[in-house]
Amino acid sequence: MFIDRADLYLEIMNSNWSEGEQIARSIAELLRDNGLDSGKVLEAFCGNGRVAIPLALQGYEVLGFDISLPFIQDARHKAEKYRVSDRAKFMVSDAREIDILLKGESFDAVMIVSTSLGYYDSMTDEVILRKLRSLAKDGAILIIANTFHRETPSWNCNRVFQRYGPLVLMEEMRFDPLWSKLLSKWTLLRDDGEGNLTKELEVLTEIRIYTSTELAEILRRAGWGVDSIYGDIRRREKFSPPCPYLSLLARAIQAPD
Ligand SMILES: C[S@@+](CC[C@H](N)C(=O)[O-])C[C@H]1O[C@@H](n2cnc3c(N)ncnc32)[C@H](O)[C@@H]1O
The missing domain is CATH 2.20.25 (N-terminal domain of TfIIb)
Known part of the structure; x- marks a missing residue:
């Protein structure tokens, strides 16, 4: 769906562009409240940049990557349209290899938006999060925003x-x-x-999908210590299981060996 029928998923993301803008506004607020007014942000699984581009408009320098070439082409095109191509860059890349592709880079913050972890298995998610940690400065912020979680009672049927x-x-x-x-x-x-x-x-x-505790444990093993958890990030509401979204803010810590 993301590659062979990227045209269809692009239509979905484009029609949800304003949701991306709202998410970016809340992420910028969270970053500022945690002492980051500007700086380098890495977005993993960035899709067509519907969050990265509005965040660049807020003054951050954003690098987004995604496995889908059509999404990245669309993101680059939109970065030009919104006149942020100097601050919003995009590359095609598989998250499982991102440490090699960005070797030597270091970011002030990393973000993952929508349910983008979980396509493989929990071990692979841990590896991806560890690789993202290797690209983050000590103390850097990780924001996982609006990901589906396991505690929602309404998934079945x-x-x-x-x-x-x-x-x-x-x-x-x-x-x-x-x-x-x-x-x-x-x-x-x-x-x-x-x-x-x-x-x-x-x-x-x-x-x-994960419970909040499972995700926090995986993050800790990967070198990220969770500071706070929320439900829908757009409202910065308290995490509450009936809402299908889990969001969290973590800090780069030393990964256990
Ligand atoms: C649910 S979409 C979310 C897209 C974007 N974060 C948003 O909120 O609009 C998940 C994204 O993960 C990307 N993706 C899936 N597997 C990937 C991988 N191994 N490496 C990089 N991106 C991947 C897909 O192409 C898709 O854009």
Whole structure:
């Protein structure tokens, strides 16, 4: 979906651009409240830059990376459109190799937005977080924003409809408690505006989701100490299980051997 049908997922991200702007505003507030008014921010799994670009508009120097070439091309194009291409740079890269590709760089903050960890397994997530730690200054800030978590009671047998412009997404979700995986069937339909829906794509997705405690433990092993946790970052609300979002702020610490 992110590579072969990047066109469809781009439509979804573009129709959610203003959500990205809201998330960026809250991230900037959190960074400032934690003493970072400017500096270098690395965004892992950045998609088409819907958070990186608004954050660059707030004065930060952002480098985003993503595995999908069409997303990165779109992000570069938008950085020019918003006149921040000097402060918002983008590269195609696999998170599992990011330490090699950015060897020698060091960032003041790292961010991961939306449910972007969990595509592989918890060991790989730990490796990715450790690699991101190796690119962060001591004391650097990590923000994980609006990621799905395991404590939400409503995952099972949940069918959700969402509209993104002319695209209608039907998502049927099931939670696998043994592997802590959220299994979803995505059916994407296009509305021609006259009441006719045509199926564009049907795809099965599988993502490992965590409790807040599990994620904090993985982060600690990877060299990140969690300072505070929230629910939806846009409102900086307290973490509360009925809300499907978990957000957290961590600091770069020494990783245990
Ligand atoms: C749920 S989307 C979130 C995108 C973006 N953070 C946002 O909020 O709009 C997850 C992103 O992770 C990217 N991705 C998946 N596996 C990746 C990997 N191994 N390395 C880098 N990016 C990856 C996908 O291409 C996709 O853009």
